[in-house]
Amino acid sequence: MNNKVKYILLILIITALVLSVYNHNNELTGTSFDSVELKYAKRFFGIGVLCTGLYFFNKNWRNLLVKIMIGTFSISLALNLYIFPGIYESIQINKKYAEYSEIKTCKEMEKRFLTDLKNEEIFYFQFGIGYDIELAKTLMEKYEIESVGMGCIIQPEMECYNQLVNKYLKEKYNDGIIDY
Template sequence: MNKRTKYIILALGILGFIFLLYNKNFALAENSLEPPELKYSKLFFGIGVLSIGIFFLSKKMRNLLITLAISGFTICLILNISLSIQIFESVRIGKIYAEYGELDTCEKMEKRFATDLKNKKIKYFQCLTSFNPELEKILKNEYNIETFGMNCETESEKECYNKLVKKYLKKEHNKSFIDNL
């Protein structure tokens, strides 16, 4: 095995291991169930480690073992990067939701809406029980409004914010479709 191959295997193995640790800690914090990507990632990392171990014991199949190690570590890394992206998005949404959850009056929501409108970062909070994916697409694609799910019974302040969004759409874009929601 040449130096370049050793460094590739070492780098893939170390990165895979670091991502495994990170994702194990944060994926389980976000969700009590282990994501399938993490399970498969562990499996492929194990294949990579096993291949390296056998490489030193067997001289007959070294090329195959190197290929297996590189493949295992690469697939492990790809799965972990994909999972990390999902975790980052989930954490981002959680932070935004918590930030708006601290605004406990309609007046605070009105001030926040004015700031969001100025920064062109408007949000819309839909009831989780009647979440409309089509509305989410329309708001995102046509008006650049990000949609979040909410518990409708306990979050009346977010309804104040939604009323301002509806007013804005009606006034600025002459769209009243959202009034029916």
């Protein structure tokens, strides 16, 4: 095996391994689902590792094993890259939720709203069984306000934040969330 192939394999192995570990550690905590893509990525990575071991023991099959290794590690990397953005986005949303859930009073939430307004990073917290996709789309497209689904339990301090968002929209655009 020449040096170019060795470096390609090394890069594939390291990146596929790092992404697999990251995705595995964050998928269930960040997104609460166990994706089929990650399962297959792990299997392909395992096949690649098995072929790497066979490479050192069987000299007759080395050319074929190198091709299989490149293929399996590439597929593993591609699958991990496919699911990475969703997991990363979910982790960021969970961090934002954790940040806002630490705020316990309306007064503190008002301060946070003013900070968000200054940073142009306003959020709207949706409560209820269903997530209103149309509302989220309208808020993002029309006002650049990100909507966060919070589930069924209404949290009063986040409702305070939502009232401030509605008041802001009424003052700036003569429009409010209730109007949708």
